[in-house]
Amino acid sequence: MILSLLSLALVWTAPVNAQDPVVDVSGYVSTVIDGRYRPNATPEFQRELGFRGSRAGITFSGSPLENWSFKSYFYLGGETIDVLTNAGAVDTDNNGSVDTVSTDSGTAVTNFVREATLAWHPSERTNLKVGRMRIPLTSQAQSPDTALMFPDRAGPNAVFLEGTDLGSLLSFNSGGSRIGGSLGLFNGTGHGVGKSAQRGVLFTGRMDITPLGAFTLDESGPGIGPFRWGVGAGFVYHPYTTYDSGGYSAISVHDLRGSASIRFAGRGLHFLAEGLFRYEMDSLKDRPNWASGAFGQMSMFLSNGVEPSARMGWAAEDQSFAPRHTVWMDGGINMYPGFENEPADIVKVSAHYLGEYRLTERDIAHGLSVQMQITW
Amino acid sequence: MDLLPPATDRFGNVYVLFGNRGRTDTTVWVGHSDGGWSGGCSAHRGSFGVHGFVGRTDERMWYWAGNSLVEVRSNLGSCSEVLSTDPVSGAEMYFEAVVPWVRETPTRSTLITLIKSVNDARPFLTLIDIEEQIYTEVQPFEPSNARDVTVVATGANPDRFEAYIVVTYTLNNETVSEVMVVDGFGDIIDRIELQGDPSLSEWAVVGFLQGADNGLVAGILESGELIIFNGAGGGVTSVNSFDAIGIHKEDGMLYVTGMGGNEPVIAPISSNGAVGNPIIWTSALNAGQALSGSMPIVDERNSPIRNTTWSDVESAISTWPLVTPYPLDDYVTGTTGWLIAGPWYTSVERMTSVAFAPVGYSVR
Numbered sequence: 001m002i003l004s005l006l007s008l009a010l011v012w013t014a015p016v017n018a019q020d021p022v023v024d025v026s027g028y029v030s031t032v033i034d035g036r037y038r039p040n041a042t043p044e045f046q047r048e049l050g051f052r053g054s055r056a057g058i059t060f061s062g063s064p065l066e067n068w069s070f071k072s073y074f075y076l077g078g079e080t081i082d083v084l085t086n087a088g089a090v091d092t093d094n095n096g097s098v099d100t101v102s103t104d105s106g107t108a109v110t111n112f113v114r115e116a117t118l119a120w121h122p123s124e125r126t127n128l129k130v131g132r133m134r135i136p137l138t139s140q141a142q143s144p145d146t147a148l149m150f151p152d153r154a155g156p157n158a159v160f161l162e163g164t165d166l167g168s169l170l171s172f173n174s175g176g177s178r179i180g181g182s183l184g185l186f187n188g189t190g191h192g193v194g195k196s197a198q199r200g201v202l203f204t205g206r207m208d209i210t211p212l213g214a215f216t217l218d219e220s221g222p223g224i225g226p227f228r229w230g231v232g233a234g235f236v237y238h239p240y241t242t243y244d245s246g247g248y249s250a251i252s253v254h255d256l257r258g259s260a261s262i263r264f265a266g267r268g269l270h271f272l273a274e275g276l277f278r279y280e281m282d283s284l285k286d287r288p289n290w291a292s293g294a295f296g297q298m299s300m301f302l303s304n305g306v307e308p309s310a311r312m313g314w315a316a317e318d319q320s321f322a323p324r325h326t327v328w329m330d331g332g333i334n335m336y337p338g339f340e341n342e343p344a345d346i347v348k349v350s351a352h353y354l355g356e357y358r359l360t361e362r363d364i365a366h367g368l369s370v371q372m373q374i375t376w
Numbered sequence: 377m378d379l380l381p382p383a384t385d386r387f388g389n390v391y392v393l394f395g396n397r398g399r400t401d402t403t404v405w406v407g408h409s410d411g412g413w414s415g416g417c418s419a420h421r422g423s424f425g426v427h428g429f430v431g432r433t434d435e436r437m438w439y440w441a442g443n444s445l446v447e448v449r450s451n452l453g454s455c456s457e458v459l460s461t462d463p464v465s466g467a468e469m470y471f472e473a474v475v476p477w478v479r480e481t482p483t484r485s486t487l488i489t490l491i492k493s494v495n496d497a498r499p500f501l502t503l504i505d506i507e508e509q510i511y512t513e514v515q516p517f518e519p520s521n522a523r524d525v526t527v528v529a530t531g532a533n534p535d536r537f538e539a540y541i542v543v544t545y546t547l548n549n550e551t552v553s554e555v556m557v558v559d560g561f562g563d564i565i566d567r568i569e570l571q572g573d574p575s576l577s578e579w580a581v582v583g584f585l586q587g588a589d590n591g592l593v594a595g596i597l598e599s600g601e602l603i604i605f606n607g608a609g610g611g612v613t614s615v616n617s618f619d620a621i622g623i624h625k626e627d628g629m630l631y632v633t634g635m636g637g638n639e640p641v642i643a644p645i646s647s648n649g650a651v652g653n654p655i656i657w658t659s660a661l662n663a664g665q666a667l668s669g670s671m672p673i674v675d676e677r678n679s680p681i682r683n684t685t686w687s688d689v690e691s692a693i694s695t696w697p698l699v700t701p702y703p704l705d706d707y708v709t710g711t712t713g714w715l716i717a718g719p720w721y722t723s724v725e726r727m728t729s730v731a732f733a734p735v736g737y738s739v740r
Contacts, residue, residue, distance in 0.1 A: 037683055040561070041483040042505070055696045248680035250411040284411055284674065284681075286734055287708055318386055321706045362537055362560060363481040 005341025027058035030373040034354075038365045053077075053151055053369065054311055057114070067122065073115035075145075080107040084306060114145075114164055125237045127171040134164050136182055136206050137234045138215065138274055139261040147218035147345070149299050149309050150352055151369045155328035156293030156315040160257055160276045165190050165202065177214035181207040188238045198253075206234035215265050217271060220309070221345040222301050227266035234259045251284040268301035276315075291317045295328070305339030308332075309352070325359040332369075348373040382713040382732055383705045385432040389450035390713060390732050393439055395426035397582065397598075402426045402441040406453040407732055411676040414453020418455075419446040421457065422470070428583055428702050431478025433485050438478065438506065443470040445489070447506065458509050459491075460720040467493040472525075475539040476584045476703070477532035478506065479560045488539045488558050490517070490527060492531050498525055501541075503562030513562040513604065522547050528576040529595050529603065531585020535628070538565070540585050540593055542603065544576050551575070555605055570603075571611040582622075583703035589628030590647045596623055596701050604649040618643070618654045621694075622701040628737050633657060633699050640664070642739055659737040663697035667716050673731050686718035692730050698737055711736045 038046055055077035063069040086104040091097060117131035128208030136142045140153050141161055152158075167186030173179060188202030210230035238255040257278045264271040273296040280289045294311030302308075313328040332352030336344055354367035378396040385391070390407035395417075402420040409415050420426070422442025429439045437448045438458070445458040459469050473490035484505045491511070492499040498520070503513040517525055528542040539558040544551055553576055558568035581603060585595035594604045600621075601614045618636040625631075630645040632654075640660035644652040671689040675682045691697050692715040698704065703713040714735045720728035 040481065045483045244411060244679045246679045250676075250679075250681065284676065285409060287384075287388055289388075321384075321708050322386065333660065358481065360480045360534075361479060365482075 008260060010340075022064050023060055023062045025058070025060055026376065027056065028373060028375040029056045030054065030146075030151075030371060032151055032369055032371045034151075034367060034369040036365055036367045037171065038363070040363050041365075046272045047222045053371070057069050057145060059115075067120060069119045069121065071115055071119070071165060072113070074112060075114045076112070080214060082106070083108045095177075109256045123183060125173055128168065129171065130168045132166050133165050133169065135161070135167075135184065135202075135204050137161060137204065137236050137267070138171070138259045138276065139208070139232055139272060140219070140274060143217045143219050146222055146373065147216075148309060148376050149219040149272075149297050150330055150332075150354070151336070151350065151371050154274075154295040154297065154311060154313045155326065155356065156274075156276055156295050156313045159291065159293055159315045159317060160259070160278055163190055167202065169204075173214070178210050179207070180210075180214065188240060197244075198240045198242045200238060202236060202238040202240075204234070206232060208235035218265075219270050219297070220299055220301075220307060220348075221270075222336070222339060224268065224301075225263070225266055227269075229264045230262070232261045232263075251282045253280065253282040255280045268307075269298070270301075272296070288320050290319050291315065293321065297330075299334065301336075305336040305344075307334040307336070309334060323360065327359060329355040329357070346375055348375075377717060377728065379693050379715055379730070380426065381693055381700050381702050381704060382430060382715055383429040383432065383437060384707055385437055385450060385711060386434045387450070389435060389437075391429065391432075391437045391439075391448060391450075392715065392730065393426060393429065395420070395441065397425040397427075397508060397579075399425050400442060402439075402446075404446070404448050404455050406437075406450050406557055408450065408453075411681055412679070413677050415668055417448070417453060417455035419455045419457055420444060421460065423611060427474070427579065428476065429705075430474045430476040431487060433478060433480055438474075438487065440471060440474040440476075441442045443472070445471045445487070445504075445658065445720055450572070458506060459504065459511065462493055463510070465493070467495060469493055472499045473527040473530045473541050473543075475530045475532050475541065475558070477534055477539055477560075479534070484508070486560075486562070488532075488541075488560075488562055490541060490543075498522060499527075501556070501558065501562065501564065513517060514564075515564070516591070517543075517545075522552075526576075528553070528579065529581030529585050529594060531587060531595060533587025534560075535589060536587060538587065540587070542570070542576070542581070542585070557607075557612075566607065568605055568607065568609055568657075571609060576603075576612070578678075584703055586625045586630060586703055587622045588625065588630045588645070588647075592630060592645065592647060592649060594623050594630050594632075594645055594649075596620055596632075600634075602651070604632060604645065606649070610649065613649070613651075614695065615643075621699050622636075624704065624739070626737070633660070635696075635699070640699045644739075647665075656697070657739070659735075659739075660696045660698040663714070663737070664691065664695075664733045667691055667697055667714065667733060667735070671716065671718070671731075671733075673718070686716075686729070686731070689718050689731075691715075692717035692728070697735050704737070707734050710738065717728045 035049040057075045059073045061071040082105045085106045089098040090102045115133050117129045119129040165186040169184035171182040184204040186202040215228035236257040242250045244250045259276045261274040275294045278291045293315030297311035299309035311330040317324045335349045350371040352369045356365040382389045392405040395402035403418045420441045421444035424442045427440040435450045448455045475488040479486050487504045490499040498517040501515045504511045522545040532539040537560045541556045544553045553570040555568040581595040587593045587710045591606045601695040606620035619634045621634040624633045632643045640657040641654035642657040643654040667693040670687050697714045707713045718729040
């Protein structure tokens with residue numbers, strides 16, 4: 001399926017490029033062999049080995065008119081969900097009463113479209129983007145999928161962030177891009193309005209300050225530019241109302257999430273630390289629910305094209321009534337076989353240990369991931 | 377009313393259990409986290425009444441009643457027995473002990489139990505996968521020549537990764553009382569012999585045992601006496617200065633709650649098992665006063681939700697809120713759920729409306 005999509009893309013873009021280079025096509029293929037060992041799990045899940053994390057992405061972008069641009073980022077991965085395709089009542093003993101339900105299920109790919117946006121650039125300092133995109137709550141959420149330090153974003157990020165959403169994002173910068181920020185409005189459901197029983201608008205905002213000048217959000221790679229550092233903070237506030245099956249208002253919910261980050265980059269060094277927080281309250285239960293987490297990661301690109309990296313994260317869920325603490329400890333190396341070329345990170349080979357320690361449940365998982373990635 | 381203190385799952389669904397130790401018509405209701413209540417579901421097996429809630433996951437709750445372990449699903453408000461029969465032999469299974477601790481992991485949720493069939497002379501210590509409803513790590517009760525194995529109490533302290541099952545049995549014509557200490561994987565890590573009165577009866581502890589951070593474990597017997605032990609031993613002791621009703625755990629320490637005259641009192645249990653002097657439990661006192669008289673109510677039994685007022689409400693569980701032999705649910709840290717009784721009418725029997733109310737508490 002991936003190859004079919006790539007072939008289609010090349011056939012489609014070739015004539016366009018031949019006449020007018022309006023559409024830029026880029027993408028990546030990432031093959032990930034990962035193994036996982038959970039000594040306390042059920043036998044089925046004690047040892048797992050496979051290509052589950054393999055994925056590919058293709059991006060079309062361009063600027064057909066002055067001050068206008070577009071971007072479409074399609075993602076194909078091994079992440080699937082089971083979907084119910086058929087269900088029927090079964091009378092196993094033929095006594096006229098239903099004893100069980102027989103179901104059939106299939107798998108479906110999730111998050112096929114990571115970004116589909118139109119952007120308007122009224123000035124060099126402002127940019128209005130509309131469509132489906134990732135909400136920029138954290139620094140790591142803004143990092144490209146191909147430039148992550150590890151095969152996936154940090155564990156705490158997954159606790160606090162959901163997938164992409166439909167909405168609009170106004171970005172701005174000043175001071176020679178030393179101060180950058182964004183304000184956004186989203187549906188908050190990941191779906192179009194009317195596809196969910198909840199109604200509300202998700203507000204988002206983020207501010208980043210880089211006193212020595214703007215620098216890339218890439219988390220890995222040569223990073224041979226001058227030393228830069230920055231701090232940032234973001235929030236997501238989602239007040240919404242849920243409706244019952246009759247269409248009447250059930251409860252009002254206030255969902256607030258925040259993050260703060262500090263990062264360094266330059267001369268081969270990449271460092272990022274983020275703290276995250278979530279608070280949720282509704283009008284019926286009167287039960288505040290909060291969670292918090294943090295992670296820090298660092299890598300150093302060496303002169304031989306090898307980049308050791310380490311990461312540690314922690315998250316506490318349901319902190320207000322039954323805390324569940326999880327610690328992640330990851331480490332490994334990224335290698336860039338073509339590091340002497342430009343760009344240096346077209347080919348990236350990684351090997352990482354990924355550890356998850358559920359302190360509250362006393363459950364542990366050890367993972368090993370070997371990744372080969374080509375960007376084009 | 378014959379109601380236990382309510383319990384909640386991680387999603388905030390509220391579970392209300394009607395029953396007591398003497399009646400077998402146990403019924404459970406679910407108050408849904410997004411509004412509305414289920415109509416009530418009955419599941420019970422055995423001549424003994426209800427023991428209590430034994431654990432929850434995100435959207436499910438389990439309770440132990442008589443010899444049955446019952447799963448309650450919040451989305452439908454349905455209830456059904458877990459492993460009422462052996463999947464292989466078809467023999468009826470009896471839950472002699474269920475430890476009140478559902479251990480949730482990414483691949484399974486488990487409960488520690490003692491089960492036996494009608495054909496078994498001794499029970500089996502088992503770890504039950506309550507998602508798949510299968511039992512694993514099955515160990516026959518030891519010693520093998522033990523007779524008349526009787527379960528007195530169960531309890532757990534997840535912070536110490538320990539579960540407790542108090543049993544008595546006959547060995548070589550002598551009665552032995554001991555505690556089986558089991559870890560979260562279902563393995564026995566210690567056995568503690570109890571001193572003193574060997575005549576503990578079946579399920580004599582009301583509610584469940586509770587464990588302190590310092591390793592002390594306590595429960596309250598029907599007689600009002602306490603059973604207290606730690607790794608070094610223990611036994612049954614009495615409280616003379618007030619009427620002991622329950623065990624309360626807060627900040628990792630244990631307290632005895634009860635009534636001193638007409639007022640709720642609370643007394644600390646020290647690390648050596650001694651019960652300190654009681655003081656008036658102002659949290660229970662204040663909650664009792666707050667949960668009386670006229671009360672604003674969010675009535676979400678039917679759509680649309682309405683705000684209303686009930687007059688002359690009172691505690692629906694015990695005279696004073698918080699004073700109960702059953703462990704208090706952590707609705708929020710330092711806050712538990714309680715039930716208040718409101719309007720009623722009489723048809724065949726008296727029917728009373730009940731509402732859920734969060735109640736804060738502190739031993740100070």
